[in-house]
Amino acid sequence: MSITPETIDAIADMMREAARVEILPRFRRLDDADVAEKTEASDLVTVADTGAERMLKAGIEKLLPDALFVGEEGVAADPSLLSKLKDADLAVIVDPIDGTFNFAHGISAYGVMAAVVKGGETVAGLIYDPMGDDFMIAEKGAGAFLKRADGSSSRMTVAAPVPLAEMLGTASVAFMPQQHRAELLANTAKVRYAASYRCAAVEYRAFAAGGLHFFTYFKLMPWDHLAGVLIGQEAGGHIARYDGSPYRPQHLDGGILGAPDKESWEELRAKVFTI
Structure with missing residues (x-):
């Protein structure tokens, strides 16, 4: 059909x-x-x-x-x-x-x-x-x-890329790996700010509308992310799991990171979200 x-x-x-x-x-x-x-x-x-x-x-x-x-x-x-x-x-x-x-x-x-x-x-x-x-x-x-x-x-169009220190974004900390949480939270000091609105619907909307330069999640339940990832990608964003692979409906873990382009994604992955 x-x-x-x-x-x-x-x-x-x-x-x-x-x-x-x-x-x-x-x-x-x-x-x-x-x-x-x-x-x-x-x-x-x-x-x-x-x-x-x-x-x-x-x-x-x-x-x-x-x-x-x-x-x-x-x-x-x-x-x-x-x-x-x-x-x-x-x-x-x-x-x-x-x-x-x-x-x-x-x-x-x-x-x-x-x-x-x-x-x-x-x-x-x-x-x-x-x-x-x-x-x-x-x-x-x-x-x-x-x-x-x-x-x-x-x-909808995602934000234009900016230097790391000027990036605005969201980071869901609730399901961060406990052994890495302190390091990851400290690393967010490298960006302008990393907030959490406790709502993927709001955060994906802000990303696709150009209001945020990045988002990240660690738990990947399909109802939370399938719609938002497609919307973010169709708005021009680069979104992938932490290992760089595409996010698919069957994925429940492996983290996910979104950015305006691949270069921004790679910088965030290397310098901020380092697990």
Whole structure:
């Protein structure tokens, strides 16, 4: 089955509707009973996550009945679902709320993410911002675009390269290897700053829009990164695992680093992110 622009638009409509029905009405209105810990205090799930994923799953199964649906909360309930991704001819991977910790604490840095994988390759990526009601959308080989609620759109382009000391970026420290954490954090003093917004949807958006010169992550769950990596690449960025190999849907570790071009990537890898 081919993935057409109309298919991608239909997925975008589902994401917006799930946010309208399940997410936005609960923002800053969650009760204690609406929030639960998964693996630790910073790893949360809310009734908005589960409700939005349930809506998206139903919609995707109707739109693409032959596709494997992989959602973050579905995998939390059945980890074996994740292993099916590498053999799927067609799959849709969804993070119903990326940045749940922020969402649960009333911080408006969160988003909804979806990626379409065909033949083991990401062919479409979508990041929806419910607060701004706009999307970043990329099709492989067709560029990355910001699409607004009024129907207008603009092409996304990563920042121009700058010297290391002027680079702005994000570094997710939560899953850094413990034995290297102090060294890596000290190395970030070599750039202008390295922040963390605790939300890949926000960070990929900022990178593709030219607001950041780099990002890095160490844990690679597909719902967190497939959409953002494609969007960043289609916006012109150089993104690879720490060993320089391409990031693929089946990769769950090995770290990932993004920069405006290969030269910037290599300098960051050699001087800052040295593990």
